Every structure is written in C-alpha cells, then in structure tokens.
Amino acid sequence: MPAGMITGLRGVDLGVPDVDAHARFYTDVWHLSVVAERNGSVYLRGSGAYCHILALHPRNKPQLLCVNLVAADRGAVDRLHASVIAAGAPQADQPASIAEPGGGYGFAFTDPDGRQLRVIAGDARHADARRLPDRPEKITHLVLNTPRQEDAAAFWVRALGFEVSDRSLLTFVRCNDDHHSVAFHPGGSSTLHHIAFEMDGIDSVMRGAGRMRDAGHPIEWGPGRHGPGNNVFAYFVGPGDFVIEYTAEIGKVDDNYRVRAPGEWVYPPGHSDLWGATLPPSARMKAAQAKIEFAEGLFRP
Numbered sequence: 001m002p003a004g005m006i007t008g009l010r011g012v013d014l015g016v017p018d019v020d021a022h023a024r025f026y027t028d029v030w031h032l033s034v035v036a037e038r039n040g041s042v043y044l045r046g047s048g049a050y051c052h053i054l055a056l057h058p059r060n061k062p063q064l065l066c067v068n069l070v071a072a073d074r075g076a077v078d079r080l081h082a083s084v085i086a087a088g089a090p091q092a093d094q095p096a097s098i099a100e101p102g103g104g105y106g107f108a109f110t111d112p113d114g115r116q117l118r119v120i121a122g123d124a125r126h127a128d129a130r131r132l133p134d135r136p137e138k139i140t141h142l143v144l145n146t147p148r149q150e151d152a153a154a155f156w157v158r159a160l161g162f163e164v165s166d167r168s169l170l171t172f173v174r175c176n177d178d179h180h181s182v183a184f185h186p187g188g189s190s191t192l193h194h195i196a197f198e199m200d201g202i203d204s205v206m207r208g209a210g211r212m213r214d215a216g217h218p219i220e221w222g223p224g225r226h227g228p229g230n231n232v233f234a235y236f237v238g239p240g241d242f243v244i245e246y247t248a249e250i251g252k253v254d255d256n257y258r259v260r261a262p263g264e265w266v267y268p269p270g271h272s273d274l275w276g277a278t279l280p281p282s283a284r285m286k287a288a289q290a291k292i293e294f295a296e297g298l299f300r301p
Ligand SMILES: [Fe+2]
Pocket: 141, 143, 194, 196, 245
C-alpha cells in the first residue's frame, strides 16, 4: 500500500458554460484570486501555497473534469502510477510534464467508478501562503457520490494509500493529518456531492455566508458542526448548481485515531449535526448534490 505518497488534495478542474461569470463569482463573492488565464480557462488560488485550487474550463454544461491529488515527489508519482494500474484503474496516462499553469509532473487516470483524477508532484507553490480572514486557504475536502461506497474507498486505500478515518452514512478517507480530504456518499451514480473550502475560523465562515446571501445564494444547510471531522460548516448552491461549503476547524488526526462506525454518529431526532441549531439540508441542495457528473475521458489540459 503506497501510504504517505499522496500528501494532499490540490483541488478540482470544473467545466462550466460561462467561465467569466463563474470566475467573477469565485473572486468577488467566494474570495479566491485569479493566478492565470489560458485558452479560455481561468485558474484561481486560495491563500495557501498551492499554485491554484480551482480551474474553470469552458464546457457546454457544468461538469467535474478532474480531481487533483498532490504526490510527495516524482518518484512517488511513478510508484503511484504502477499502483493504480495494479489496483485496476481502467485508464491511465503515462507520467509526464504537465503543460498548464503551475506545471509539475504527473499523470491522469480513471478510477473504477469513472472518476477522472490526476496525481501531480513538483508543481509551483506560492511563497506568500498564509491564513487570512475571509479568504479560503484551500479546498479541504470533496464528497463524492458512489454506487459502491466501500469498494470506492477500498480502491483509494489500496491504489493511493489513503486511510479510512470514520464511517457514518459516508466513508471518510484521509491522506494527511486532516480528518478527511475525500468522503464517499452513497448515491446512484458517480457524481459530485460537494466541494469544501477551508476558512480561518467561524467568523470567516459566517461573514462568507453573509456575502453569499447578498449575492443570492442563501445557506442551504447550516451553520452547524459536523460529527466526523468536527468541522463547522455552511453549505450553498453556487453558480452552475455546484454545491460549495465554507468550513473551519477541521479535526486533525494521527495514526492512533480510532475509526468509528455508523452507529457511533447518531444525532437526536430532527438534528443533523452536533449543535442541533440548523434546519435539515434543503431539498434544493439535495437535488444539486446529485447532478454534477464527471466528464468522460482522461483530463488533459
Ligand atoms: Fe463537507
């Protein structure tokens, strides 16, 4: 098992019908910053070190084009390439230099549920990385719908070295000391459930919720505090019906963390988090959480 070779979740490539409108939203309201534009695509960073965490590409409908994982170094990229093929990835490119802003060395592949992924090492980093009020630092986790929850998690463990942190309705997996970078949600097909952006604290989550309300995107679930991960959350339906989350205070775990079972994450009737203050997830958000599909075919920038 290639434990430790993936060091983080860098971010996602999204396909959108109107790149300019999405880029305006993700800068003016969501508070990311544009770092590059190329061939009609826009690349946005958070306040952390990753070259970019979100890339918007022109497509005729909202789609998840690729999930980008960071490998420790070029040697890890090569070993992970062998590992994903041995674990049954149905498609994989050869490792090579990446011709896009941020560069690096890596490869694209597809997991057995049809998710388009890349493993990248040696890409650019910002020297001014820091946590700032009202600015997402990074994408801290993705939740992905899967028809085969334990099989999906098992592939990510076997092929990529992730470890299971907890099981509730979802299966949470980690690749560093964040409680989870990815979680698998039971669903009919392999689609995006939501994308979570990490803020520097609860006040930044809530001021962000204020900006979202002003921009016509009210809270669809929250504010609340999750059980698994213990993070504070507020969920929104953004442009293109991508479900996006501001979160803070994600729990840190180490090798001694005890994996809990679904029966250990039960809330009182009518509650859906640890505080019990929020209404349940809205019907609008639940519908949006099942409609963004992965693009077909390996992602090639
Ligand atoms: Fe989340």
